[in-house]
Each structure stands twice: as C-alpha cells, then as structure tokens.
Amino acid sequence: MLFSDVPDPELLKTLLEPLLNDFQYWLSRAKVLLSTEEISFLSPEAHSDLLARVEQTLQEVNAAQSLFHATGCQVGLDGSAIVRWHTLVAECWKIMIHYRLGQGSQGSPIEQS
Known part of the structure; x- marks a missing residue:
C-alpha cells in the first residue's frame, strides 16, 4: 500500500493530505449511516458487507494517515489503494443519495429512479 521512493514531501503533503482527509470524512459518514440506519x-x-468494507477501509486510511505523518510526509500511496478506496466512497455516495431521496417517499429509491 505504501512506498518510500517518492518525490518532494511538500508536494505529497499538498496532494495526499487533503485526499486522505476526504477519504476519512466520507467513510466515517458512511459508517455512521450504515451503523445507525436501516x-x-x-x-x-x-x-453488513458494505459496513464491513467501510470499516476495513477506514482502518486502512487511518493507518496510511498515521504513517504519512510519522514519516514527515515522505511516504506515498499505491495507486491501486487510492482507486479501491475511491470506488468504495463512490458506492457509499450512491447509497447515501438513494437513502436520503427515499426518506420522504414510499418504496425503494432505486426503484423510483
């Protein structure tokens, strides 16, 4: 997931820090929704599967953030991890949107689309 042969730490900090923060924010929101709502x-x-994947990915993101900061922003992320995390966040966005749209109407929001 992480590698140490990377360019300028300031560039990594500028690019990766906000990205990791975004992953943490959206995965945390998804976890709250999946943990508290039917x-x-x-x-x-x-x-259950989606919640487990969100929790696992949130742990991975937290670990990556810790390593990133512990090394003085001198570690990068493997692109495949970023793609996998982004795919999960996009899946969660879709679920959250459908859930929010369906709160005020009858039936499944997917069926209504």
Whole structure:
C-alpha cells in the first residue's frame, strides 16, 4: 500500500493530505449511516458487507494517515489503494443519495429512479 521512493514531501503533503482527509470524512459518514440506519433497499447481507468494507477501509486510511505523518510526509500511496478506496466512497455516495431521496417517499429509491 505504501512506498518510500517518492518525490518532494511538500508536494505529497499538498496532494495526499487533503485526499486522505476526504477519504476519512466520507467513510466515517458512511459508517455512521450504515451503523445507525436501516437501509430498506439493501439486503441485510449487502448492508453488513458494505459496513464491513467501510470499516476495513477506514482502518486502512487511518493507518496510511498515521504513517504519512510519522514519516514527515515522505511516504506515498499505491495507486491501486487510492482507486479501491475511491470506488468504495463512490458506492457509499450512491447509497447515501438513494437513502436520503427515499426518506420522504414510499418504496425503494432505486426503484423510483
């Protein structure tokens, strides 16, 4: 996930710090939603799986942030980890949007789209 052969630490700090903060913010919001609300358009298995993936990825992001700061911003992230995290965040955004849209109406928001 992390590698040490990277360019300028200031460039990494400028690029990675806000990205890691965004991942942490959105994954934390998804975790709260999935931990506290019933998502009627997700099966219990899909709900549980998504929550587990969010929790695992949040741990990975937190670990990456800790290593990033502990090394003085001299470690980068593997692109495949960033893509995987972004894909999960996008999946969570879709669920959150459908959930919010469905709160004021009957039935599944996916069926209404």
